[in-house]
Amino acid sequence: MTDELSPPMPRPTPTTEPFWQGLAERRVMLQQCSDCAAWIFYPRTHCSACLSPNLVWKEVSGEGEIYSFTIARRPTAPPFRGMEPQLIAVVELREGIRMNSVITNVSEADLKVGLKLKPYFESGLGEHTLLYFQPL
């Protein structure tokens, strides 16, 4: 059950379930192609580089750095009212994949492109653990 004032939560599918299960266990899981070694994110049924269906899940450190960021001082949508300022970033993991996320446990003054990050497992917003990031 959702309403417009609740933040949207992920709905795991058979393809994405290992990613969400990993977060519930405080582990970052990514797919890697067995044929060309490309790292894949978001979870898919086929490699985005060579179209191989031979993808395997591997645990990674979840460490990376800020590729880009913004500070949202107004709600980005009604469900996020009261959560501002939101420190929203594109994070590039060591494996080279990029994901949108939220940075926490950091002062706005310390936010910068290239800031080294580690995972922060946000489990207080709903039934699923979300992958945020914090300074390394």
Ligand SMILES: [Zn+2]
């Ligand atoms: Zn591949």
